Amino acid sequence: MPYKMGTAPRNEHVVLVEDRTFGTYDVAHWSPEAGGWVRENGEPIKYTPSHWYPINYLQEADDLSSGLSEASTSMSRERRHRFFAFFLVATVLVAAALIGVAALVRQALPTLEARQSLESEPRQEVLAKEPAEVRRAVDGPNLKLEAEAATAAQSLGQEREKVAALARDAAAAEKELAALTTEPARAREAVETQLALSSKRGDETAQLKQASESEMAELRQSLQQERDRAEALATKLAKAREAVETQLALSSKRGDETAQFKQAAESETAELRQSLQQERDRAEALATELAKAREAVETQVALSSKRGDEMAQLKQAAESEMAALRQSLQQEHDRAEALATELAKAREAVETQLALSSKRGDETAQLKQAAESEMAELRQSLQQEHDRAEALATELAKARRQKPVAVEERPGTSLPAWANNDAFVKPARTAKQPAVAPDNSKPAVKLETVPLPKPRVRAVSAAPGYSCHHNRTYDPASGTYKGYDGQRHSCP
Numbered sequence: 001m002p003y004k005m006g007t008a009p010r011n012e013h014v015v016l017v018e019d020r021t022f023g024t025y026d027v028a029h030w031s032p033e034a035g036g037w038v039r040e041n042g043e044p045i046k047y048t049p050s051h052w053y054p055i056n057y058l059q060e061a062d063d064l065s066s067g068l069s070e071a072s073t074s075m076s077r078e079r080r081h082r083f084f085a086f087f088l089v090a091t092v093l094v095a096a097a098l099i100g101v102a103a104l105v106r107q108a109l110p111t112l113e114a115r116q117s118l119e120s121e122p123r124q125e126v127l128a129k130e131p132a133e134v135r136r137a138v139d140g141p142n143l144k145l146e147a148e149a150a151t152a153a154q155s156l157g158q159e160r161e162k163v164a165a166l167a168r169d170a171a172a173a174e175k176e177l178a179a180l181t182t183e184p185a186r187a188r189e190a191v192e193t194q195l196a197l198s199s200k201r202g203d204e205t206a207q208l209k210q211a212s213e214s215e216m217a218e219l220r221q222s223l224q225q226e227r228d229r230a231e232a233l234a235t236k237l238a239k240a241r242e243a244v245e246t247q248l249a250l251s252s253k254r255g256d257e258t259a260q261f262k263q264a265a266e267s268e269t270a271e272l273r274q275s276l277q278q279e280r281d282r283a284e285a286l287a288t289e290l291a292k293a294r295e296a297v298e299t300q301v302a303l304s305s306k307r308g309d310e311m312a313q314l315k316q317a318a319e320s321e322m323a324a325l326r327q328s329l330q331q332e333h334d335r336a337e338a339l340a341t342e343l344a345k346a347r348e349a350v351e352t353q354l355a356l357s358s359k360r361g362d363e364t365a366q367l368k369q370a371a372e373s374e375m376a377e378l379r380q381s382l383q384q385e386h387d388r389a390e391a392l393a394t395e396l397a398k399a400r401r402q403k404p405v406a407v408e409e410r411p412g413t414s415l416p417a418w419a420n421n422d423a424f425v426k427p428a429r430t431a432k433q434p435a436v437a438p439d440n441s442k443p444a445v446k447l448e449t450v451p452l453p454k455p456r457v458r459a460v461s462a463a464p465g466y467s468c469h470h471n472r473t474y475d476p477a478s479g480t481y482k483g484y485d486g487q488r489h490s491c492p
Contacts, residue, residue, distance in 0.1 A: 002051040017049035241269050247354050268346050293321050
């Protein structure tokens with residue numbers, strides 16, 4: 001049963017003191033010289049006890065064992081408690097044996113006295129009546145009883161010596177127990193100090209780990225956002241590429257400018273694709289660096305519980321790594337924004353080129369349609385002129401064969417060279433058709449010269465007045481003929 005320190009004996013009596021604040025026990029006594037409680041080796045106690053227990057191994061063994069059981073906080077203390085309990089049990093058993101022997105002796109002594117009192121009267125009569133032999137026969141049992149009593153007294157003395165030896169052993173065990181309780185107290189103080197430091201370091205480590213995890217979470221979120229943005233840019237780039245390819249496929253027949261634009265768009269697309277691939281590689285590298293940094297931080301955090309001195313270095317290294325990661329992330333963010341800007345510019349350029357190509361395509365289609373209609377008219381006019389030339393050649397041949405009187409050749413005169421030319425008589429049918437103008441350019445209007453003969457004989461003309469067969473040139477732009485008289489005429 002514990003008592004308050006105000007009731008503790010202030011003498012040389014040894015008691016068990018306890019400090020319930022730290023759970024420390026010591027075997028000590030009051031020392032007037034030291035002015036406080038000291039251990040049996042004279043060393044002062046460094047704490048203020050709150051309760052004390054009386055040391056009485058025979059009567060208060062249970063209280064002491066219960067107090068010691070409260071003091072046992074580790075495996076070594078449990079082993080010492082078991083040894084002390086075993087010692088107490090052995091002491092109790094020896095004391096019980098001694099008490100039993102003493103009880104037997106006490107029981108034997110009254111029996112001996114009663115027997116002596118009962119035999120005293122017959123012995124007096126026998127002593128009075130019988131001789132010395134009978135006296136010796138009567139004294140024999142008395143001597144035997146006296147020998148048994150002496151033996152019992154001797155055994156009792158031996159038991160007392162054993163009890164004294166046990167008491168000395170108990171005192172030695174008490175000293176050992178005091179030393180053992182002192183050592184666990186010191187160990188406990190050291191452990192509590194280490195636990196306090198470890199708790200403090202654990203709190204700092206937990207805070208650092210929590211901060212690192214929060215920063216890691218933010219970095220992961222930012223990296224995921226950048227990845228999503230890169231994927232969105234890739235999707236937009238793919239859509240832009242599809243649109244560009246579609247427009248390029250539609251405008252592949254629109255001239256050299258469309259081909260150049262397609263080439264420029266493909267080069268820009270290749271550059272954007274290369275930049276996007278580089279951004280993806282950088283994002284993957286950042287993810288790898290982030291995983292490595294996380295593993296390094298977790299490893300450092302796991303080891304930081306035993307490395308209090310390296311905590312600041314670890315924190316600084318983690319902050320530097322976080323700063324590097326933030327810088328890399330900012331760079332990637334800037335690059336992604338630059339890519340987005342380039343993509344927007346490329347999209348605007350593509351839309352502008354597509355608008356221009358569409359406008360040029362419409363103009364080209366209109367110009368091509370006008371050129372085709374003009375070419376059809378020119379072919380029709382050329383066919384008409386060709387038919388007329390053949391008719392004229394036929395008539396001229398007939399006229400040459402007939403040689404009428406009105407057109408007989410005079411001596412010293414001859415027909416012009418073009419009249420005797422076979423090309424005039426049989427005009428070539430292999431004349432090249434006028435080339436079709438390009439789609440993107442307006443065909444130049446040219447005056448085509450039709451070789452018509454200069455009529456020398458009035459009789460050749462079948463119809464009176466001006467005839468289209470006498471025209472000299474044909475203007476396809478105006479659809480009129482220019483005669484030899486220098487005026488323009490329209491013929492059906």
